[in-house]
Amino acid sequence: MTLDEELHRIFADERLAVTTTGEASKRIVAGARRIRTRRRNMAIGASGLAVAGVFSAGFCLLPPTAPNPGMLPQALTDVSSTAAQAGAPRMRVIRADGAEPIRWGMSASEVLGTGAVKPVPENTGPCYVPGQLTTWFHGDSGTLVGVNSKDGVSYIRATDQIRTEQGVAPGATAAELHTAYPGLSDQDPSVALTPDRRLHFEVRDGTVSSVALIATSLRCAGAGKAN
Amino acid sequence: MNLAAMAADGLMVVPPRTRGRANWGEVVGDNFADFVHAALPGLLRYGHALTGNPHDAADLVQSVLEKVGARWTTLLRKGFEPHAYVRRAMANAHISRWRRTRRENLVDAVPDQQAPCQPDRLENEPIWQALRALPPRQRAVVVLRFYEGLSETEIATTLGISNGTVKSQASKALATLRTSLGPDGEGGYPT
Numbered sequence: 080m081t082l083d084e085e086l087h088r089i090f091a092d093e094r095l096a097v098t099t100t101g102e103a104s105k106r107i108v109a110g111a112r113r114i115r116t117r118r119r120n121m122a123i124g125a126s127g128l129a130v131a132g133v134f135s136a137g138f139c140l141l142p143p144t145a146p147n148p149g150m151l152p153q154a155l156t157d158v159s160s161t162a163a164q165a166g167a168p169r170m171r172v173i174r175a176d177g178a179e180p181i182r183w184g185m186s187a188s189e190v191l192g193t194g195a196v197k198p199v200p201e202n203t204g205p206c207y208v209p210g211q212l213t214t215w216f217h218g219d220s221g222t223l224v225g226v227n228s229k230d231g232v233s234y235i236r237a238t239d240q241i242r243t244e245q246g247v248a249p250g251a252t253a254a255e256l257h258t259a260y261p262g263l264s265d266q267d268p269s270v271a272l273t274p275d276r277r278l279h280f281e282v283r284d285g286t287v288s289s290v291a292l293i294a295t296s297l298r299c300a301g302a303g304k305a306n
Numbered sequence: 307m308n309l310a311a312m313a314a315d316g317l318m319v320v321p322p323r324t325r326g327r328a329n330w331g332e333v334v335g336d337n338f339a340d341f342v343h344a345a346l347p348g349l350l351r352y353g354h355a356l357t358g359n360p361h362d363a364a365d366l367v368q369s370v371l372e373k374v375g376a377r378w379t380t381l382l383r384k385g386f387e388p389h390a391y392v393r394r395a396m397a398n399a400h401i402s403r404w405r406r407t408r409r410e411n412l413v414d415a416v417p418d419q420q421a422p423c424q425p426d427r428l429e430n431e432p433i434w435q436a437l438r439a440l441p442p443r444q445r446a447v448v449v450l451r452f453y454e455g456l457s458e459t460e461i462a463t464t465l466g467i468s469n470g471t472v473k474s475q476a477s478k479a480l481a482t483l484r485t486s487l488g489p490d491g492e493g494g495y496p497t
Contacts, residue, residue, distance in 0.1 A: 082484060085433050086452040090355055094427040097350035097360040104342045107368055111338060111375025118376065 171241045173292055175272040177232065178241055181224055183276070183292070184231040187214045196224055206234055206299035213297075221249075221289065225297070233276075236291035243278060243290060251287045256280055269293075338378040341388055342371060352393060355449045356400050358438035370395045393454070394464045397446045401465075436486035444479035447472055 080088070089095075177183040180193040190196060196218035204215035208227050213234075216224040221238025242248035245259040257263055260270050268280040275296065281289040293299065346367070353363030374381065374392055381391060428434040437445060443465070450461045461472045 082480060082487075083452070086448065086483075089428070089431060089433050089437070090449070090453040092428065092431075095351050095354050096347065097354050097363050099346065099350065099364070104339065104346055107342050107346075107371045108339045108375060110368065110372035111378070114372055114376035 171237070173235065173237070173241050173243055173278070173290055175276060175292070177292065178235050178237065181222075181232060181235055183233075183235075185226070186231050187216075187226045190216055190224055190226055190232060195219070196222060199223075204234070206293070206297040208233070208294075208296055208298065223291075227294075227297075230294065230296070233294035233297055234291065236289055236293075238289040241290055247280070247287060247290070249287050249289055253282050253285045253287070256282065256287055271295075338375045341378075342375070345389060345392070346371075349392060349396070352449070352453065353396060353400075355453050356396060356442075356446060358434075358445070362400075366396055366400055370399050390464075397450065397465055401442045401446060432487055433483070436483050439486065440479050440482060444475050444482070447475045448479050448483075451476060 171178045175183070177185075180195050181190060185193075191198075196216035199215040199217050202215055204213060204223065204225050206225055207213050208229070212228045214226045214228075216226070218224070220240040221236070223234070223236045224232060225234030227233050238249050243259070247256055247259045251259075253265075256268065260268075263270065263280075265282075268282055270278045272278055272292070276292060276294050279291045279293050280287050281291070349367045349371070350360075350363055353367045354360050357363050357366055370392060374388070374395060381388070437448065440448065446465060447461055450456045450464060451458075456464065458469050458472045458476075462469045465472070467475075
């Protein structure tokens with residue numbers, strides 16, 4: 080058999096088929112609708128600012144038309160969650176090993192090297208570890224990253240463009256949060272991902288406002304309190 | 307919805323492709339949901355050929371279709387043929403994604419929780435393993451030529467590269483495949 084014939088054979092092989100969950104098409108359509116809605120809202124926001132500038136009048140953004148932008152569909156197939164997380168416009172996934180491009184344990188210079196964040200003026204942040212220096216960085220989508228001198232990145236929080244592996248993103252309702260994470264405490268809505276880090280949800284007025292991955296060694300004030 | 311029903315709803319049924327070309331499933335209309343429903347199996351299969359594994363294929367198809375769907379009406383109004391547009395976007399997105407993430411692949415960082423993972427059923431095929439080892443652009447050229455049956459010019463248009471680059475990439479890819487699979491007469495493939 081020639082190489083050409085062998086290539087035709089392998090590309091005609093029925094094992095090349097990829098099985099999907101029954102809801103795959105619906106998830107894609109919902110995802111497209113979400114992107115379209117976000118773009119439309121951004122366009123409306125931009126034009127609204129221009130109008131406000133001219134007429135000095137208030138402007139109210141239209142609410143998203145999607146049922147709830149905070150609850151995201153699961154991955155296309157059961158296996159796709161292991162694949163690369165690239166794709167700039169895609170919503171980042173926060174996992175036990177971080178949220179791309181910020182990885183858990185990165186040093187301050189590595190965090191800066193990603194180009195995704197800048198140092199917080201006066202280095203103020205919500206958490207600390209006794210006896211260690213924690214350096215704080217902030218970026219787009221309400222991203223806040225804490226890097227302590229001993230363990231590297233120990234705190235990652237975002238208020239937009241991020242979701243958990245269970246599909247919870249800022250904007251999800253408390254009910255959706257509890258459905259995704261049964262047994263979650265209202266007083267401290269946190270889930271242990273590993274023995275030394277947890278996922279913390281800040282809930283305001285019945286809506287998830289931020290998602291954070293926090294080292295259990297951190298002592299935090301207010302939301303995200305660890306100790 | 308079957309083909310007849312789609313036709314009745316004003317959707318266009320595309321004639322079967324010429325010999326040697328992939329069968330895309332063949333429903334094109336102004337409804338994005340119908341397009342996804344009809345094209346998804348073919349796109350996933352194409353994505354599997356492009357990326358070399360079903361996981362990346364699923365992610366690639368999902369990300370590209372979501373972006374395409376967000377601009378669906380505009381694309382149709384501008385006269386783009388959806389299947390061609392999507393597979394061009396998939397090929398380019400895959401190559402771009404590899405450029406962005408190849409450094410990450412060198413990092414030894416094991417996720418704390420492994421998601422359920424189904425093995426690639428083609429894992430034991432030497433030709434498949436050799437294809438997977440090709441750089442993404444070379445693999446894309448091979449896929450477009452042997453999976454889709456596109457001409458050199460069509461491949462060049464699809465990937466936004468010159469005919470000469472298509473030729474050189476195909477030549478390198480086939481040479482690598484021949485080398486990987488062994489010399490002629492010893493399980494290898496004659497030219």
